[in-house]
Amino acid sequence: MDDDQSAEELITESLEAVIGRNPYEQKRVNQWVSSVVEQCLGQLSKLSKPFKYIVTCIIMQKNGAGLQSASSCFWDNTTDGSCTVRWENKHLYCIVSVFGLAI
Amino acid sequence: MDLKKVAFSPDDASNVVKECIEGIVGGVDYSQNKVNQWTASIVEHTLTQLVKQGKPFKYIVNCAVMQKSGAGLHTANSCYWDTTTDGSCTVRWENRTMYCVVSVFAVAIAL
Numbered sequence: 001m002d003d004d005q006s007a008e009e010l011i012t013e014s015l016e017a018v019i020g021r022n023p024y025e026q027k028r029v030n031q032w033v034s035s036v037v038e039q040c041l042g043q044l045s046k047l048s049k050p051f052k053y054i055v056t057c058i059i060m061q062k063n064g065a066g067l068q069s070a071s072s073c074f075w076d077n078t079t080d081g082s083c084t085v086r087w088e089n090k091h092l093y094c095i096v097s098v099f100g101l102a103i
Numbered sequence: 104m105d106l107k108k109v110a111f112s113p114d115d116a117s118n119v120v121k122e123c124i125e126g127i128v129g130g131v132d133y134s135q136n137k138v139n140q141w142t143a144s145i146v147e148h149t150l151t152q153l154v155k156q157g158k159p160f161k162y163i164v165n166c167a168v169m170q171k172s173g174a175g176l177h178t179a180n181s182c183y184w185d186t187t188t189d190g191s192c193t194v195r196w197e198n199r200t201m202y203c204v205v206s207v208f209a210v211a212i213a214l
Binding site (some may be wrong): 008024026029030032033036037038041044045046048052053055056057058059060061062063064065067068069070071072073074075076081082095097098099101103 | 142183
């Protein structure tokens with residue numbers, strides 16, 4: 001769907017802009033997570049569509065640990081949807097999910 | 104018809120989540136083979152229990168399980184909704200070998 005495609009691009013752009021090639025830094029990662037979700041949400045609300053949005057972001061240092069994430073949703077299948085982007089650079093993994101629920 | 108708007112109760116949801124997590128990964132160690140089933144079970148069971156409450160909400164349940172190995176993990180979420188009726192709750196749980204973070208988001212349905 002067109003909407004999912006542009007949501008994906010929107011998320012990837014936010015990640016590139018906020019984190020880019022930076023290594024995992026414990027002191028900064030807090031700001032990064034907040035910036036990523038705020039930027040995504042800002043861009044989404046600019047689209048002025050009749051949706052409520054939820055954006056979540058997980059950043060994990062590359063250290064050999066395993067990470068598994070799952071989501072389950074109870075909503076209206078005809079109007080609501082989600083988009084998840086898995087992104088990484090040399091030092092960290094990032095998972096961003098956007099959920100859009102029709103008003 | 105009752106038109107009063109019901110607000111989301113994070114405490115109720117929190118208890119539901121904790122019981123589900125304990126029930127599924129309570130006393131076990133992190134296992135790469137099983138973690139897939141665990142996260143799926145946790146989100147499904149939590150969702151089922153929440154829906155059973157019969158409240159006028161759409162729900163999103165998110166679960167992340169991470170092996171304890173010294174790596175850093177940060178999560179954040181931001182929501183654009185009606186703050187008078189919608190809400191979320193996040194539960195952080197751990198045992199000896201893994202961390203589990205479950206978030207529940209509830210969005211009111213206009214009746």
